[in-house]
Amino acid sequence: MMNRVTDPSTLPMFDDISAASSRIADGIFHTPCFEAPALSERCDCTVFTKDEHLQRTGSFKERGARNALLILSNDAKQRGAVAASAGNHALALAHHGRELGIPITVCMPIHAPLVKQRRCELLGAKVLRCGEHILEARQTADDLAQKDGLSYINGFDDPAVIAGQGTIGLEVMAQVPRLDAVVVPVGGGGLLAGMALAIKTQQPEVQLIGVEPVRASSLHAARQSGAPISSDMQATLADGLAVPKVGDLAFQLIQKHVDHVVQVDEEAIAMSIFRLAEDTKAVVEGAGATGLAALLDGQLPELQGKRVVVPLCGGNIDPGMLGRVMDLGLVHDGRLVRFHAFIGDRPGGLSQLTNVIAEQGASVQQITHDRAFGITDFASVLVECTVETRDAAHRDEVLQALAKNGIETRVLEAIRPKAVPPGIGR
Template identity: 50%
Template structure:
């Protein structure tokens, strides 16, 4: 019975389903009816169009998939990093060069907004260093550093929409302070992203100046990544503190002032961190007076600019802790490096001991409280790295004075030790009554002042009737130290000075 039914359904047109008596036949007829409708509704042309649409969608899907894979590879699995982190003003693949006209424009626009700092000859240090030594005192700016020049000019150049919406920057100190102050002066909203390790004094100062302070990460690199993302999300203008062209132009105005204040200058010593200061000054000075030498000075613990300048392109150097923390920038700016190429006569690195001694010298002689980054120019002179400048007229830029009080205290002690005015000596004396008293009396008669004294009995190689005495004492200098050492060695067999 089933076979005739199938034959009838194929040969004859579909008949009224009410004549079918069994549920099985009803279901079978419905399936066949649907299949015929589906087959008949797709023509050859429809199939070609359908395939075209499928191929087009498939191609788009593959392209989108590749983009997603690349994004995940670049950003990792963290969903917070999905947006591309990019600063269009500072593209290392397409660096921009600062022009002298930019500096001239900056000089005109910021003249009423920043201090024209003095450039003064140091009588004592000129005699000691055997050169005419001048100091450009940028630490006298309102917020204590040269950063105000670039910040003021960058804010003045903002399009109207960003003057209303505001700007954002990542900084651990001076750039944040400069933007906060001049943003307040020009009624432009400022947000600064600072690492959690930033000095509390600077964080509070930025807030006092009306800035929105965000603490993010333990390094400036993390803070910068967050700031760039925040700028995109909130339509703010990100301002790079050492590589934006407007920043470089503002810093270059220092070069114009130096040439005006010391017209016959032979060389200028410039602290180098990210490279913005030296790039701006080099363009200004070499354009007006190509014969003037421009030296870049940076800390030995982070020679990023030295290495990048030698190679010719930016690299990431290893940054270690330094007294010149403001110069410890692992990767210099691409615009700064491109601008500075061929304009710098020498790049020098200095030791931590020399920086500490320079901070001490400037405090004692010039009555100037200067941070480590601002003292590197004098450090290069004291370390003997610029012997060719003896008898010349030299300007060293004291770029900033925002040094933490605890760091200042440590720098003074470190400087005193380097200068031979703070010594540590170890002497093995008799442990009988009066043995230590004899030692302290001898030191007092030699004119030294004991600051601390320690006793050590368990770890000495002599007999149990002797004691090692460790003393920290203040002296008048290295000649006095030699005198003390000679006198003690005449009395005691075991004398060690550090």
């Protein structure tokens, strides 16, 4: 059985990944890895998406969780396992713990999404709400592991977990011939480390590239300092990657096998979610879309014309957040515009405005009057309009038509805050 102590001597090997592949085969989905033609055109390379968001609990975390549970001794299985997580690792352990008859305790920060707390409970896990953030929840989990003899399973820096995640690399090599590169999201580093070990062992010529959010860049900090260090986190759309310190074991494997690491901003992540939904009909969370974000954002020009795999590693996005992202994507493409219009405060003024918009083939999504604020001309009224258009050129045609009809407009731009609130991820 693999030693569970986090120590350099317990670095997983390629054989551990091969063994994990056989061990977990009957409990996880062998997910598809198809070319995405629309994304290929946008990125100027042949893009294949490895659809790990289609696992039962919506993420790749099931592979590592199941492998780690299966290698426990019989006594350890009876006592149960514990983890600190606010998201996908917790769901994966809860699901596979129930399937394997292993009691699972999950320590979640008190502000963890209620829907995920409830899902873990429905899957049979004991959920403890403890601490303001994941580091405090981890302390509680460590205490329980010592006091009750539970097996603590780290979500990204356990050798069995890394080996389990590495099975994705084995599948990718079998599914995509003539592979040139794999672009992988990075949080704690377990997925990148496992895939890099698997692929570089068999196909060392394949490029392995990590991608992390600018607002949660613990791997960047570790590479600069030469070792994992705690780094500040800010709230990010890719909350599943907001890990304050990259894993020690994962970092060693990344340093050995990964070619380079890039960072992406929040808008790039949001547009990646949007493009996936529109172009491939895949609903993917921020963390799962971060790898593709680097390609869409033009950060990897060396991959032009190459065959590139991007793991879509999670699909557990809040519906409200998905709606916001879709609107942002429409605004970015010029397909949704909001503007102030100044019309005469008389019968027919509003009708003239909407008629001009309709004549241009655009659709009014929302409209509001404002007689009290923003205007001191008592012969006019300010109207705020949100209008759907075909594209940026069509948007401009609508605004020009309004101007020709004597209706002054002022387009409202997105407001980007100078600072963002701090946040500690899962």
